[in-house]
Amino acid sequence: MKYCLVCTSILWGILAVAAPLWSAAEEPDDPFQEQRHRMVDRDVAGSDVWGARTPVEDERVLEAMRVVPRHEFVPEQIRAQAYADRPLPIGYGQTISQPYIVGYMTELLDVEEDAVVLEIGTGSGYQAAILSPLAKEVYSIEIIDELEARARGVLEKLAYDNVKTKAGDGYHGWPEHAPYDSIIVTAAASHIPPPLVEQLKPGGRMVIPVGPPGQVQHLMIVEKDEEGNIQQRNIMPVRFVPLTRAQE
Numbered sequence: 001m002k003y004c005l006v007c008t009s010i011l012w013g014i015l016a017v018a019a020p021l022w023s024a025a026e027e028p029d030d031p032f033q034e035q036r037h038r039m040v041d042r043d044v045a046g047s048d049v050w051g052a053r054t055p056v057e058d059e060r061v062l063e064a065m066r067v068v069p070r071h072e073f074v075p076e077q078i079r080a081q082a083y084a085d086r087p088l089p090i091g092y093g094q095t096i097s098q099p100y101i102v103g104y105m106t107e108l109l110d111v112e113e114d115a116v117v118l119e120i121g122t123g124s125g126y127q128a129a130i131l132s133p134l135a136k137e138v139y140s141i142e143i144i145d146e147l148e149a150r151a152r153g154v155l156e157k158l159a160y161d162n163v164k165t166k167a168g169d170g171y172h173g174w175p176e177h178a179p180y181d182s183i184i185v186t187a188a189a190s191h192i193p194p195p196l197v198e199q200l201k202p203g204g205r206m207v208i209p210v211g212p213p214g215q216v217q218h219l220m221i222v223e224k225d226e227e228g229n230i231q232q233r234n235i236m237p238v239r240f241v242p243l244t245r246a247q248e
C-alpha cells in the first residue's frame with residue numbers, strides 16, 4: 001500500500017511537469033491537429049506528383065506549421081478548407097497564401113532566432129504567426145485597416161506576443177524598428193521598393209514577388225552584403241495579389 005502511494009505521487013509529479021509543456025506546444029483537444037500534420041507532411045514537406053516543386057526541409061519551419069492553428073486565421077464559414085493546399089479568400093479581395101508557399105518563402109527567408117523580421121502584407125496574420133516562434137521580433141504592415149484589426153485580434157488571442165502589426169502602406173517599410181535581418185513581402189510589387197532595401201541590415205535578406213499584377217510574377221531573393229552591395233536572384237514563378245499603394 002505504502003509503495004503504491006509513492007508510485008502515485010511520482011506519477012502525479014511527472015504529469016504536473018509534463019502537462020504544461022505538452023499544452024504549450026499544441027492544444028491536445030484541437031480537432032484540426034490531424035489535418036494540419038497531414039498538410040505539413042504531404043503538401044509542404046512532400047513533393048508533388050510531377051516532382052516539380054522543392055519540398056520544404058527546414059525542421060523549424062515545418063514544426064511551426066505543425067503547431068500554428070491555420071483554421072483560426074481563415075473566416076469561420078470556410079474553416080473546413082483551412083488545411084487544403086491552396087489560397088483561401090479572407091475578404092476585401094485578399095487571400096491567405098497557400099500553405100506550401102508560406103513554408104517555402106519562410107524557408108528561403110532563413111530566419112535566425114535573434115532576428116528582427118518585417119512582413120509587408122499581414123492579411124490574415126498567418127504568415128506572421130509562423131514567423132513568431134522562429135524570430136525574436138516580427139513587425140507586419142497591412143494596408144487594409146479592417147484586415148489589420150482582425151489579424152491583430154487573432155494574434156493577440158493566440159498570444160503571439162512578439163508580433164506587432166500596424167495599418168499602412170508597407171512600401172515605405174517601418175523605419176522605427178529598422179534595420180531588419182529579414183523582410184518578407186507577401187504581395188506582388190512592380191519593382192523592389194527602395195525603402196525596404198534601405199531598411200535591410202547588412203547581411204540581411206528579403207524575399208519578394210516581383211512582377212505585373214494579375215500575371216505570373218517572379219519570387220526573388222534580395223541580399224545585402226556587409227559592404228551594403230545588393231544581389232538579387234530569381235527563384236521561381238509565383239502568383240500573388242498586387243502590392244497596392246496608398247493615395248499620397
Ligand code: SAH
Pocket residue numbers: 094095096097120121122123124125126127128141142143144147168169170171186187241242243244245246
Ligand atoms: N501574408 C498574408 C497573405 C497576404 S495577401 C497571410 O498570411 O494571410 C497580401 C496582403 O497584402 C493583402 O492583405 C493586402 O491587403 C496587403 N497589401 C497589399 N498592398 C499592401 C501595401 N502596400 N502595404 C501593406 N499591405 C499591403
